[in-house]
Amino acid sequence: MKKFKLTILGTGALALMLGLNIRHAVNNYGIMDGKLHTEILAQSNSSGGGSGSNHL
Secondary structure (H helix, E strand, C coil): CHHHHHHHHHHHHHHHHHHHHHHHHHCHHHCCCCCCHHHHHHCCCCCCCCCCCCCC
């Protein structure tokens, strides 16, 4: 009986996690809600300040 209760609890937790993950994915992972969205879009390839070696 204890294994059955744990199985039901685990299944419920898994279903909740999957539901929340799907909801978050449908909401585009919150990209449009964050304040960094405009800054990321405004960056050009050379404005990141990184030392990338893709300059040929």
